[in-house]
Amino acid sequence: xxxxxxxxxxxxxxxxxxxxxxxxxxxxxxxxxxxxxxxxxxxxxxxxxxxxxxxxxxxxxxxxxxxxxxxxxxxxxxxxxxxxxxxxxxxxxxxxxxxxxxxxxxxxxxxxxxxxxxxxxxxxxxxxxxxxxxxxxxxxxxxxxxxxxxxxxxxxxxxxxxxxxxxxxxxxxxxxxxxxxxxxxxxxxxxxxxxxxxxxxxxxxxxxxxxxxxxxxxxxxxxxxxxxxxxxxxxxxxxx
Amino acid sequence: xxxxxxxxxxxxxxxxxxxxxxxxxxxxxxxxxxxxxxxxxxxxxxxxxxxxxxxxxxxxxxxxxxxxxxxxxxxxxxxxxxxxxxxxxxxxxxxxxxxxxx
Numbered sequence: 001x002x003x004x005x006x007x008x009x010x011x012x013x014x015x016x017x018x019x020x021x022x023x024x025x026x027x028x029x030x031x032x033x034x035x036x037x038x039x040x041x042x043x044x045x046x047x048x049x050x051x052x053x054x055x056x057x058x059x060x061x062x063x064x065x066x067x068x069x070x071x072x073x074x075x076x077x078x079x080x081x082x083x084x085x086x087x088x089x090x091x092x093x094x095x096x097x098x099x100x101x102x103x104x105x106x107x108x109x110x111x112x113x114x115x116x117x118x119x120x121x122x123x124x125x126x127x128x129x130x131x132x133x134x135x136x137x138x139x140x141x142x143x144x145x146x147x148x149x150x151x152x153x154x155x156x157x158x159x160x161x162x163x164x165x166x167x168x169x170x171x172x173x174x175x176x177x178x179x180x181x182x183x184x185x186x187x188x189x190x191x192x193x194x195x196x197x198x199x200x201x202x203x204x205x206x207x208x209x210x211x212x213x214x215x216x217x218x219x220x221x222x223x224x225x226x227x228x229x230x231x232x233x234x235x236x237x238x239x240x
Numbered sequence: 241x242x243x244x245x246x247x248x249x250x251x252x253x254x255x256x257x258x259x260x261x262x263x264x265x266x267x268x269x270x271x272x273x274x275x276x277x278x279x280x281x282x283x284x285x286x287x288x289x290x291x292x293x294x295x296x297x298x299x300x301x302x303x304x305x306x307x308x309x310x311x312x313x314x315x316x317x318x319x320x321x322x323x324x325x326x327x328x329x330x331x332x333x334x335x336x337x338x339x340x341x342x
Contacts, residue, residue, distance in 0.1 A: 202247050
């Protein structure tokens, strides 16, 4: 989803930087207060960050015959919200633009807005919508991840379309063109990513339910429900 | 037991389906499997009518001199994530085995 260095006029670079900075600054403050409040959050933060690092390093082939990478921001969005996710995502994007020439410093703002901010915001909206319903919590994590991933590419397409409207049809036409390149490639990746992060979330629920409760990621009842299903099912099979 | 591992099975099936799709796509026709970033850049060039080479970095940038070096750096990035992941899950598993601190 990176917009390559030099491929965005400087006015747009500036605009996206201005949009991105408040989120990152807010995120740094939130991160500090979170870690000061309770050191026990640090490992979970590590897991969420680790997945953004790992998944965004994997460039996977897809149906369109080109490669793209998952974003991995869903887990962090569910556990810590948008602001902290934008800091972690920003660090990954900075690393890739400094050392790998994937994206650049001038387009970092735009890339942060799509991967580290916009995608997580959309994912967070889904999470809030499903949080206190009877929807299975793993399904929620799956949906959040898929949406955060896909919306990242929708926003990238939008950023490029704004900067490069087609001569015929303007922004809409070029949006469609970019969207077809990025988003269609992304759909299968997003589904696999959603499954993987839901699975990871399951292991977190099994091992550290108390942290998730303290962060109020899901309610005590929902987490207990997910846990008891896991514990009870073998015995249910024996009975039947 | 199967019920208990439902999520693992779904993930496995999704991953296998993904590989199957890749095999089908790569066996038919000529696909370069280039990055969608580059495909996007080509599209920009197509829309503006200027060649890709005419887009110079606004801020000078380090570029990995070869694909090998790039692969190393990406592997490092993933390895770093993997180390943290293993560390944390190991730490949690260890915590669970200890009796609760008195």
